[in-house]
Amino acid sequence: MLAEIVGHEAPLRVLRRAVATGRVHHAYLFVGPPNVGKTLTAIQFAKVLNCQRHATFADEAEVECCDECRNCHGIEVENHPDFRLLRPMTGLAGRGDGDDDDTGEDEALLEIEGSLITTGRIEGLVASASLKLSRARRKVYVITSAEAMNKEAANRLLKTLEEPPGSTTLVLTTAHPSRLLPTIVSRCQVVNFHPVPLATCESFLARRFPQAEAAQVRTVAGLCGGRVGWAYRLLQHPKVLELREEVIGWCLGLKTMEQVECLRLGEQIVGTVERWWQATATDKEVAEKALKQARDRVLRTVFPEILDVLSSWFRDLALAGADPGAPQIINQDHLAELQHQAPLYSPAACRKVVLHIEELRRQLRQNANVRLAAEVLALRMLTA
Amino acid sequence: MSYQSFTLKYRPRTFDDIVGQEHISRTLKNAVAAGRIHHAYLFTGPRGTGKTTTARVLARALNCVNGPTPDPCGVCDACVSILEGRAMDVVEMDAASNNSVDDIRDLREKVKYSPAQYRCKLYILDEVHMLSTGAFNALLKTLEEPPAHAYFALLTTETHRVPATIISRCQRYDFRPISLPDQVQALQRIAEQEGIAVEDDALAAIARAAEGAMRDAESILEQAVAFSDGAVTLETVRRMLGATEGEALAEIAGIVARQDLAGAFAAVDRLVGEGKDLDRLVEDLTAFFRDLLRLALGTEGEAWLQLGAGSRQQMAELATSLGAERLLAALKTLAELRTQLKSSSHHSLLLEMALVELIRQPAAARPSVGPTGATATSARPSAPAVQPAAAAAPQPAPRTPVTPSPSQTVGSNLSLELIREHWDALGVQLRRMGQVPLAAFLKEALPAHFDEGRLTISFAPQFKFHFTKVSEDYRQTVEDALSRLFRRPITLICQLAEEQEQVTAAASQTEQRAPETAQEPAPASEPAPPAEPVPGAAMPPPQTEPAGPAAPDGEGAPPPEPSKRPLTAEEAMSQTLRLFPGAEEILPDPGEPDPE
Numbered sequence: 001m002l003a004e005i006v007g008h009e010a011p012l013r014v015l016r017r018a019v020a021t022g023r024v025h026h027a028y029l030f031v032g033p034p035n036v037g038k039t040l041t042a043i044q045f046a047k048v049l050n051c052q053r054h055a056t057f058a059d060e061a062e063v064e065c066c067d068e069c070r071n072c073h074g075i076e077v078e079n080h081p082d083f084r085l086l087r088p089m090t091g092l093a094g095r096g097d098g099d100d101d102d103t104g105e106d107e108a109l110l111e112i113e114g115s116l117i118t119t120g121r122i123e124g125l126v127a128s129a130s131l132k133l134s135r136a137r138r139k140v141y142v143i144t145s146a147e148a149m150n151k152e153a154a155n156r157l158l159k160t161l162e163e164p165p166g167s168t169t170l171v172l173t174t175a176h177p178s179r180l181l182p183t184i185v186s187r188c189q190v191v192n193f194h195p196v197p198l199a200t201c202e203s204f205l206a207r208r209f210p211q212a213e214a215a216q217v218r219t220v221a222g223l224c225g226g227r228v229g230w231a232y233r234l235l236q237h238p239k240v241l242e243l244r245e246e247v248i249g250w251c252l253g254l255k256t257m258e259q260v261e262c263l264r265l266g267e268q269i270v271g272t273v274e275r276w277w278q279a280t281a282t283d284k285e286v287a288e289k290a291l292k293q294a295r296d297r298v299l300r301t302v303f304p305e306i307l308d309v310l311s312s313w314f315r316d317l318a319l320a321g322a323d324p325g326a327p328q329i330i331n332q333d334h335l336a337e338l339q340h341q342a343p344l345y346s347p348a349a350c351r352k353v354v355l356h357i358e359e360l361r362r363q364l365r366q367n368a369n370v371r372l373a374a375e376v377l378a379l380r381m382l383t384a
Numbered sequence: 385m386s387y388q389s390f391t392l393k394y395r396p397r398t399f400d401d402i403v404g405q406e407h408i409s410r411t412l413k414n415a416v417a418a419g420r421i422h423h424a425y426l427f428t429g430p431r432g433t434g435k436t437t438t439a440r441v442l443a444r445a446l447n448c449v450n451g452p453t454p455d456p457c458g459v460c461d462a463c464v465s466i467l468e469g470r471a472m473d474v475v476e477m478d479a480a481s482n483n484s485v486d487d488i489r490d491l492r493e494k495v496k497y498s499p500a501q502y503r504c505k506l507y508i509l510d511e512v513h514m515l516s517t518g519a520f521n522a523l524l525k526t527l528e529e530p531p532a533h534a535y536f537a538l539l540t541t542e543t544h545r546v547p548a549t550i551i552s553r554c555q556r557y558d559f560r561p562i563s564l565p566d567q568v569q570a571l572q573r574i575a576e577q578e579g580i581a582v583e584d585d586a587l588a589a590i591a592r593a594a595e596g597a598m599r600d601a602e603s604i605l606e607q608a609v610a611f612s613d614g615a616v617t618l619e620t621v622r623r624m625l626g627a628t629e630g631e632a633l634a635e636i637a638g639i640v641a642r643q644d645l646a647g648a649f650a651a652v653d654r655l656v657g658e659g660k661d662l663d664r665l666v667e668d669l670t671a672f673f674r675d676l677l678r679l680a681l682g683t684e685g686e687a688w689l690q691l692g693a694g695s696r697q698q699m700a701e702l703a704t705s706l707g708a709e710r711l712l713a714a715l716k717t718l719a720e721l722r723t724q725l726k727s728s729s730h731h732s733l734l735l736e737m738a739l740v741e742l743i744r745q746p747a748a749a750r751p752s753v754g755p756t757g758a759t760a761t762s763a764r765p766s767a768p769a770v771q772p773a774a775a776a777a778p779q780p781a782p783r784t785p786v787t788p789s790p791s792q793t794v795g796s797n798l799s800l801e802l803i804r805e806h807w808d809a810l811g812v813q814l815r816r817m818g819q820v821p822l823a824a825f826l827k828e829a830l831p832a833h834f835d836e837g838r839l840t841i842s843f844a845p846q847f848k849f850h851f852t853k854v855s856e857d858y859r860q861t862v863e864d865a866l867s868r869l870f871r872r873p874i875t876l877i878c879q880l881a882e883e884q885e886q887v888t889a890a891a892s893q894t895e896q897r898a899p900e901t902a903q904e905p906a907p908a909s910e911p912a913p914p915a916e917p918v919p920g921a922a923m924p925p926p927q928t929e930p931a932g933p934a935a936p937d938g939e940g941a942p943p944p945e946p947s948k949r950p951l952t953a954e955e956a957m958s959q960t961l962r963l964f965p966g967a968e969e970i971l972p973d974p975g976e977p978d979p980e
Contacts, residue, residue, distance in 0.1 A: 010659060017610050025389050025606070033729040126481065155480035155514045162436075163392060178726045183541055186431040186600050189389075189607055192626060194659045195732070225732070226656070315733060318740055323646030328653045347645060348744050351737045355724075358734065362727050 001067055002044050005037055006204045006228050007196030013060070014191055015045055020060040024049065024138070025189040026164050029146070029180075030173040032193025035229030038173040039085075039144045041193075045171065046083055046140035047072045055137070071136055082136035084125060088115035088148035092293050112290070113301040113365065115148055122153040130165045139168040146172040147179040154181050161187045195226020204228060209235045215333060216241065222330040223312060230305075239279040243272055247309045252337055254381055255344055262382050266375030269306065270299065273370070277302045299370045304361050310381070311357045317342050318350035349384045356380045390602040394574050395437055397458055397467070402434050402441065403570040403598055404562035409438070411557070413454035416445045421452070422555040424527050424536040426512075428543045429559025432597030438559075439508045439537040440466065443474045446535065447502040462502045473499040475507045480514035488515070488522040495526060495534050504533045512538040513545035520547050527553045561596025564588065570598065571605055581615040582608075589621045626661025633672040634698055640714065640742045641705045648739040652732055662731040666738075670718045677711040679703035717741050798870055800834040806869070807831060813865055822858050825850040832879065837872065842879040851880050 002012060011030070018024045030038040044065065048054070051065035051072050065072050074080030090112045125141055133139060143149070149157070161170055161184065170188075177185055196204075202221040205228075209217065212235055220241075224231035234240050250265060257265070274291070277298055281287030291298050312330045319326050320335075320342040331338060360373055396402045399409040408427075415421055425442070427435040444467070446452050449460035456463050465471040477491070491507065499505050509515075515523070527536060527550065538554060540546060562570075568587045575582040582605075590608065594601035604625075605616075612620040622629075632655065639647045655665065680703040703711070721738040725731055807826075814823040828847040833840035843851040854862065855878035866874040 014607065014611060021610065022387050023389075023606070023610055024387060025603075026392075123481070152480070152483075152514065155511050156478070158480060158511055159478040175729045176727070183431045186597055186603075189603050192661060194626075194661075195656060197657050225730070311730070311733060315736060318736075319646065319649045321645070322649070326646055326649060328649045347740045351740045351744075354733065354737050358724060358728055358730065361730075 002041075002048060002064055005041055005044060007200045007226075008037060008041065008193055011041065011191045011193055015041070015048075016060040016063040019048055019063045020057045024169060026169055027161050027188040028169070028171045029177070029185060029188035029190045030171060030193055031177050031190055032173075032175065033195060033225075033227055034175045035224075035227040035233075036193050036195060037228060038193050039142065040229075042140075042142045042144075042171040042173060043075060043085070046142065046169075047075050049138045049140060049169065050075065050082070050136040075140075080136070081134040082139040084128070084141045086117055086121055086125065086141070086143045088117050088145050089121075090115045090290075090294075090297075092290055112294070112297050114297050115145075117143065117146070117149040117153055119150070119153045119156060122149065122156045126156060126160045129160055129168050133167065137167065139166070140171065141168065142171045142173070144173045146174045146184070147176050151181075154184055158183055158187065196228050197226065198222060201226060201228055201231060205231055205235060208232065212238075219331070219333045222332060223309070225308070225312075225330075233280060237280050240276060243276050243279060243306075244309050246272060247306055248313060248331070248334060248337075251310070251313045251381070252341065254384070255341070257382055259379070259382055262375055262378035265378035265382070266371065269374040269378060270371055273299050273302050273306055273374075276305060296370060300364045300368075303364055303370060303373075307357050307361060310377075311354045314345075314350045314353045314357075314381075314384070317345045318347040321345065321347055321350075345384060353380055353384045390574060390578075390606045391599050394577075394602065396434070396441065397444075398455060399438075399441055399445070400455075402438060404566035405434050405438070405559055408557045408559065412438070412442060412445075416442075416452050416454045419452065421446070421535065423530050423534070424538070424554040426538045426540070426543075426546070426551060426554035426556045427559060428540050428556065430561055430597060431541055432594075432599030432601075433559040433562060434598065435539045435541075435559055436508070436510060438557075439506075439510075439539060440474075440476075442537060443471075443506045443508070446504050446506060447471070447473065452503070465501075471501065473502050473505045475505070477507065477509050478511065479509045480511040483515045483519055485516065485518040485522050488519045492522070492526050496531050498531075499533055504535060506535045506537060508537045508539065510539045511541075512550075513540040513542040517547070520550055524549055524553070562598050562601075563596075564591050567591035567594065567596075567598065567601050571601060574602065574605065575616075578609070580609055583615070583617050585618040586616050586621045589618055589625070589627075593625055626659065626664050628655070628660055628665045628668050630672075632660075632665075633669055634702065636669060636739070637672065637676065637702045637706070640739070641702055643743045645740065645743055648743060649736055652736050652739070656732045662735055663725055666718060666722055666725060666735065670715065670722070673711055673714050673718060675699065676703045676706060677708060677715065680706065680708040680711055714742050798834075798872065800831060803831045803834055803839060803870070810862075810865060810869055813869055814861075817861075817865065819858070819861060819865075822854070822861060825854050825858070826862065829854065829878075838875045838877060839866065840877045840879060842881055844881050848880060851878055854878055 002016070005012060028042075030042060032038050047065035047067070048063060052069035053066040054062075054064055057063045067073075067076070071080065075083045078085050092112070125143075129139065129141065143157075146154075158181075164170060172180075172184070172188060174180060177190075198221055201224065202218055205212075205217045205221055206214065217235070220231045220234050223244075224234070250268065277291065278284070278287055280302075316329050316331050316338050319329055320338040324339045324342065325335075329335065329338065356377070360368070360377060363373060364370070399413050402409045425439075427438060429435055441456070444456035444458070444463045445454060447462040447466065448456040449462055450457055458464075458467070462471065466474050469476065475491075477487075495505070495507070530536065536554075538546070538550070543551070568584070568591050571582070571587045571590060572584075575587075586608070587605075590604045591601055593604055604621075608616045608621050608624055611624045621627075632651075636648075636651055639651060656662070676699060679700055706714075717738055721734060724734050728734060811823040811826060814820075814826065826841075828850050829841040829843050831839060832842040841854075843854075859876050859878070863874060863876045866876065
């Protein structure tokens with residue numbers, strides 16, 4: 001249901017109106033930060049285009065799907081001849097027998113750093129685009145994290161993306177449009193997804209997790225920076241919140257540490273990254289297996305989440321120095337500590353750490369050594 | 385198909401419809417009319433400029449029932465079947481998907497058969513840069529001498545990936561990004577045909593966002609139509625693109641001028657809440673600061689940013705309160721921010737941090753010796769309350785003395801010692817000019833003699849390579865840099881050490897062996913480099929400065945002092961700046977002179 005999507009009024013309005021007026025474009029590019037709901041929206045959109053119960057709409061407010069008919073259900077479970085969802089593949093064996101088709105991947109392994117969408121899968125998509133519709137009104141092909149297509153794959157998609165045969169709509173999602181070929185972007189209608197506002201985020205999480213404490217929900221909502229999916233996962237695994245306390249604990253102790261302790265702190269960071277991965281896993285067994293098979297890639301996937309916590313802390317320090325009671329402070333649950341620590345850091349020093357963290361994210365996406373990166377980060381924080 | 389997007393629906397059908405590529409469509413029309421059609425064309429250019437379209441029009445022009453004609457009719461069997469993409473003789477090949485040698489072999493097999501339906505065969509190889517090396521080479525012979533009935537059009541956005549042997553066999557046409565007026569006109573036509581009312585300003589905004597690609601423009605227009613109720617206005621387009629209003633930009637500039645750190649965070653929070661596209665906001669903010677800089681420098685221009693039009697008065701006030709130097713530094717920070725935003729998804733965080741830097745910047749104008757060492761209190765917002773006055777006050781000061789006598793202050797005093805002292809600054813400037821290797825060459829050179837605007841520099845014998853490079857390839861560049869640095873024309877003479885012995889005294893030989901120590905006099909004779917100047921201290925008038933460094937003149941070459949550390953680049957520059965007040969134009973980020 002489109003109504004399930006949290007926030008994103010503007011993108012939904014664009015899509016609803018396109019459906020209501022019959023002006024559905026053949027190629028969309030959903031751009032927005034990770035975990036805001038781009039793929040979810042794409043799947044719901046595919047259902048709306050094919051729902052058997054709702055076919056014509058009087059006006060855009062009515063545009064919706066039923067979630068019950070055969071088409072809706074088939075798309076939801078990704079088992080529909082006219083619907084395809086391409087995700088980057090990790091190349092790691094999951095819980096199953098490790099066969100390499102589209103569905104062989106385990107959910108728990110999704111979105112590991114260094115995953116690819118290869119030419120073979122794009123070829124398959126291009127070939128099936130020219131087939132006749134089997135039971136849908138419109139074929140919908142979704143490619144998530146489209147920047148994971150390698151150069152050959154992206155180029156192979158170009159002709160189909162420009163003039164797809166028959167009634168086909170392609171939806172590409174990406175968090176980094178600058179890493180896509182300009183020729184890809186130019187062929188799509190770009191729909192921008194912005195971070196979900198704090199209040200919307202908070203009320204959604206409170207509704208979904210009635211048993212969670214209100215303060216906890218508020219902290220997570222602030223921490224996620226509008227990425228609802230991330231906040232959702234965090235609340236599903238409350239153990240992560242303990243790890244966050246640990247991370248903030250380091251920050252509080254920074255001023256009492258000697259510089260040489262950065263090595264120990266670096267080691268702690270790596271350890272926490274590992275436990276963070278284990279804590280967020282839905283399937284412990286698969287998570288352990290992935291950690292064993294590709295430890296480096298797993299660490300580089302999870303590290304940025306800890307960096308989020310750290311950069312939010314240093315940002316708050318800069319802000320708390322200027323206005324100790326600012327409502328924009330993210331770590332509201334540690335307000336007292338922030339106010340206490342803020343005079344020890346100049347805003348410029350905080351900025352330096354935050355920029356270093358941003359640089360680190362980039363390096364982690366490339367080939368940085370995780371251990372060394374953690375040590376350098378620790379040193380930067382200690383000398384701030 | 386029930387609905388076709390604008391990009392497909394309004395794909396030009398004739399040469400005359402193709403937008404903004406007159407130089408190509410006219411040439412092709414004339415070629416077709418004269419019957420001088422080349423057998424292989426290479427169409428290159430950025431996305432959305434009309435390469436595929438032109439190739440398809442060419443296919444119809446060749447095969448139209450009315451003979452090869454520059455104006456294909458569009459109704460005959462050939463034209464229609466080509467339009468629908470079912471003509472057997474027009475092969476549009478996706479070279480990205482069919483990029484192997486086997487695909488090209490297959491093409492070679494079939495190219496020799498005469499056309500099945502029409503006059504000639506046209507092979508359109510789209511995305512041709514994706515062919516493999518083997519495939520390119522397999523194509524070479526066919527491309528050079530195809531059968532009389534076969535023509536080729538190779539289409540690509542990346543010419544540099546096409547081998548030179550392919551390019552040389554084709555007639556090459558470079559498609560240009562489409563100009564703003566052309567795009568607006570084309571969009572206007574589409575709007576008329578669709579029966580949509582669109583404001584002219586809205587069209588201009590769409591065209592600007594499309595950056596020269598017609599396909600992008602059409603798709604934005606389509607989106608704007610879908611986005612708006614009824615008429616498309618500038619307001620809807622701006623909202624759809626996530627653009628920021630002038631007031632919001634002025635507010636941010638005001639926050640920077642007031643140094644209101646908490647306000648900056650609040651403003652970012654609000655903008656994010658409103659769903660602004662921060663990428664675009666930063667672009668707009670850069671343009672806004674650029675306009676402020678123009679105001680601050682007093683250069684009135686025509687091409688004003690539209691956003692500020694209503695509040696010229698407010699902008700003028702902001703410009704004076706910020707001052708040119710801070711605006712320049714701000715623009716630099718914003719430029720950095722733009723590159724950072726490209727590779728990150730934490731946009732609001734980065735914007736906040738950039739604002740922290742913008743607000744801090746008056747402090748950054750001081751020497752870079754110890755900004756990290758600055759205590760939290762000195763950079764806290766309580767202190768900056770004093771700084772705006774300090775930042776604004778000294779700014780006109782250095783300017784007034786500069787204009788009357790830049791060449792007098794320096795030119796008359798220029799001596800060998802002065803040049804030696806500031807040799808490092810020359811290296812810094814060359815590096816700024818992008819001449820990094822040259823700067824390294826000159827590190828090994830020693831200014832040996834200076835007379836009447838002729839500077840002799842000498843290289844030790846082991847640096848013969850450096851000597852040849854500088855004297856043969858780079859003499860002019862060095863002369864330019866020297867003249868700009870010392871504000872008078874200087875002719876450069878290069879020597880290798882043996883020759884030089886005959887010219888100058890033997891004493892210089894000792895200097896050659898230790899060129900680094902010879903540069904030491906600066907820290908030796910100068911007071912210690914500025915460490916922690918008092919905030920808000922008045923800047924001394926620069927013309928009093930040359931007296932100090934001129935002193936070593938009488939002493940000859942002062943003895944090297946090994947205890948002193950060599951100058952850092954920044955220190956060398958800040959010393960140079962004290963001597964040559966005009967030099968800050970070429971050397972950005974001056975340190976604050978040491979009050980004496």
